[in-house]
Amino acid sequence: TPRVAVGWLIFFAACYGLFFVVKFITLKSRFFVVKNVQVTGYKYMDEKEIIKLADIQAEQTMFGVDLPGITNTLLQNKYIHGISVSRVLPSTILIDVQEREPFLYLIDRSIYMMDETGVLLKKLPRMPMGKLPIVTGLSVEALQQDSSAALSAIRLVKKIQEVDERLISLISEI
Template sequence: MKSLFKFFILVFILGAIGAFLLSSEIFEIKNIYVTGNKTVAKDEIIKLSNIQYKQNIFKLNTKDIIKGMFNNPKIKAVKIKRVLPSSIALDIIEREGVALIPYLGSYIKIDEETVIIEVISLESDLNLPIVSGITFSDFKLGEKLKSEKLDQLNSVMEVIKCLKSVKMTDIIETINVEDSSNIIITTSNNIRVYLGNNKLDYKIGMAKSIVEDLTKDNEIGIVDMRHEGNPIFKRD
């Protein structure tokens, strides 16, 4: 009997604590902190989360919050933390664009997972490589690009990964994969590098040094790396 009585007392205490936590004004949300966002505004993130001020902090449904966040294709992940007694912290990880693909008088921006982040106009400030040779019939924001030439798309992503590893992305203007046997990258100062389609990591590492030397000498032209042996440079 004593054990049963203690059990009911414990249940009563826990129930009372639960009722207090769910009804007390102390735990009403007064602050929403947002960190990690770069391009998505704080107000937009709070709106997507559907978190309401004065809402009880323990009544939040984190699954619904995350689901709401993913309505913006730029948001890749979010961490939600309750900061007692009355604050919520949202830590955002955004998708970062790595390339632009022309589409009906505009560009679609994709990230390293080929997820489509946004559509931008031709007049926008273009600071990412423009990819040619990728064909597709339709797309949906927030989903992966479904290309009719999957091999070419995979090659593009490999090239971008290699460019990023040698810190060369910023100077690349275009990536051309129309000919799947010969990927061509063009720098912002019009040096064209014919890579072929093998040993891309090695060739791009070498291409960086060559491009840097040519740029110092104000040379433009074609660097041919399609064949075994030393690269061949042809001036324009």
């Protein structure tokens, strides 16, 4: 009947209008503005550097923050192995960082760390030298040409750890 059709038309128009009101409130409201960026999971990198790399603008709305874009930007940093960026309403962006962990060290005019996959990076100041072996006799330049020696050192360390986890702390140089 025409009366029922008009009722449904009014209902859908009201829902449509309500949708835009809610959208406007969430996108433009001062209640949903980024006030806090929280970084978790980092041990070696500087928190301020991570926030700077994320490039979240002050007074940006929560729903205007490009989470996939921030993720891709942060993953371009070679010290970061994995990342998770999320919104915590009403006003916090949470960045959870998984850094590359030193597996062994290399000394070639500077101290470098190598992770379990063979990625070679300069040692950050907060990375402990402690109980990890140091690879000598290899240069960074040579490893960039052929990484097989580094991968052999990684396999050796893994085999030693399989035998006894504590044994690796007794080995200082490979």
